[in-house]
Amino acid sequence: QAHLDRIAAVDADVHAFLHVNEHALEVAADIDRRRAAGDDLGPLAGVPLAIKDVLVTTDMPSTSGSKILEGYMSPYDATVVARSRAAGLVPLGKTNMDEFAMGSSTEHSAYGPTRNPWDLSRIPGGSGGGSAAAVAAFEAPLALGSDTGGSIRQPAHVTGTVGIKPTYGGVSRYGAIALASSLDQVGPVTRTVLDAGLLHDVIGGHDPHDSTSLAHEWPSFAAAAREGATGEVLKGLKVGVIRELPDSGFQAGVSESFRAALAAMEAQGAEIVEISAPHFEYGVAAYYLILPAEASSNLAKFDSVRFGLRVDVPGGTVEDVMAKTRDAGFGDEVKRRIILGTYALSAGYYDAYYGSAQKVRTLIQQDFADAFSQVDVIATPSAPTTAFKLGEKIDDPLQMYLNDVTTIPANLAGVPGISIPSGLASEDGLPVGIQFLAPAHEDARLYRVGAALE
Numbered sequence: 001q002a003h004l005d006r007i008a009a010v011d012a013d014v015h016a017f018l019h020v021n022e023h024a025l026e027v028a029a030d031i032d033r034r035r036a037a038g039d040d041l042g043p044l045a046g047v048p049l050a051i052k053d054v055l056v057t058t059d060m061p062s063t064s065g066s067k068i069l070e071g072y073m074s075p076y077d078a079t080v081v082a083r084s085r086a087a088g089l090v091p092l093g094k095t096n097m098d099e100f101a102m103g104s105s106t107e108h109s110a111y112g113p114t115r116n117p118w119d120l121s122r123i124p125g126g127s128g129g130g131s132a133a134a135v136a137a138f139e140a141p142l143a144l145g146s147d148t149g150g151s152i153r154q155p156a157h158v159t160g161t162v163g164i165k166p167t168y169g170g171v172s173r174y175g176a177i178a179l180a181s182s183l184d185q186v187g188p189v190t191r192t193v194l195d196a197g198l199l200h201d202v203i204g205g206h207d208p209h210d211s212t213s214l215a216h217e218w219p220s221f222a223a224a225a226r227e228g229a230t231g232e233v234l235k236g237l238k239v240g241v242i243r244e245l246p247d248s249g250f251q252a253g254v255s256e257s258f259r260a261a262l263a264a265m266e267a268q269g270a271e272i273v274e275i276s277a278p279h280f281e282y283g284v285a286a287y288y289l290i291l292p293a294e295a296s297s298n299l300a301k302f303d304s305v306r307f308g309l310r311v312d313v314p315g316g317t318v319e320d321v322m323a324k325t326r327d328a329g330f331g332d333e334v335k336r337r338i339i340l341g342t343y344a345l346s347a348g349y350y351d352a353y354y355g356s357a358q359k360v361r362t363l364i365q366q367d368f369a370d371a372f373s374q375v376d377v378i379a380t381p382s383a384p385t386t387a388f389k390l391g392e393k394i395d396d397p398l399q400m401y402l403n404d405v406t407t408i409p410a411n412l413a414g415v416p417g418i419s420i421p422s423g424l425a426s427e428d429g430l431p432v433g434i435q436f437l438a439p440a441h442e443d444a445r446l447y448r449v450g451a452a453l454e
């Protein structure tokens, strides 16, 4: 009830939610009854959970921020949603996002933007701005996001929250409306590292419904966070800092906060090691070929027949109906990426664009392998700037894309990443995050390091 009251009080301004669960109190009462009857539901039973609208749910519409799916009801729950329900979490609602998770500001939502609770004239990051804003505004204690190129970590950075992109395959993608299947991962958005660990323990682990889900024995991430909280992990920890990451493009206050966090780690016994990751900076270019290519293929299923919107064309052919529906249902950014993706995949250009991008992806994976032979974690600022103003980058896609420079490499390599708050920028007093990256399967290391710094 407290969270519903908070939503009623602030969400007209913040617009974190696309849908609020009208049955939330009944679900909560049912969990109380089950607990009273002796059901052991685990530590998160009864805790409200905000769910990014990219995740399908049977009891609330799932739109992925698009008009083409307006009002769409899924016949099944995403695995992460089903597991959350089984653990007694209370679905609080569906959160706003850039259409099909394409964007860094949530301004590309077909349902209007979300605003940053720290300053309503600014963006909450994207594509998962709704989940991050809901957590930052105390509308929800926990949220689920998805991260294809930074959509959990960058919103965490600009809203002063914690966001984790798990190892690729660590959390099921079943029921996460696909953006780019080789990059997508679902993960937690929370106010503390321990909260993220508790939620990750609920949603993670092998799922036979997702063919890329890893059959791996994961340790408890909540336990890792509790271990890390003693700070002991920082003693002798080798933290890699990337030599080639350009200082230009980074806001001074973001760089300052980053250096201060490194100094604090050093003071507690960590060793800062300069490493070389020469291909890291080509991540954005490779990503914006690979992602549109996969997205254009994934979005082909919105054909006016199987899902959502259908625009009638009296006397028209199937092709006419499909074209009119896709024209009316998709926003500009989605169309831009479909065009880019189909172009990059087309005969005659495939090798030059998609093929080259895949080679760069391999080189970035090699950079990570080399780096992790020398260090335990890599540290970067989570994003180049603090929250920018609504409207500032909306007409300049390239500027919007450059926001993802530090987050994208982890998706291309499949390694886990965390963004935790590292303070406020000196020039504007807005939140800044520090990102840590670890080798694949080593998500627990990120929980230890993150909790040590909280």
Ligand code: GLN
Pocket: 101, 102, 103, 104, 126, 127, 146, 147, 148, 149, 150, 151, 152, 179, 291, 404
């Ligand atoms: N900003 C990135 C993009 O627009 C991130 C997307 C994501 O992680 N879903 O593609």
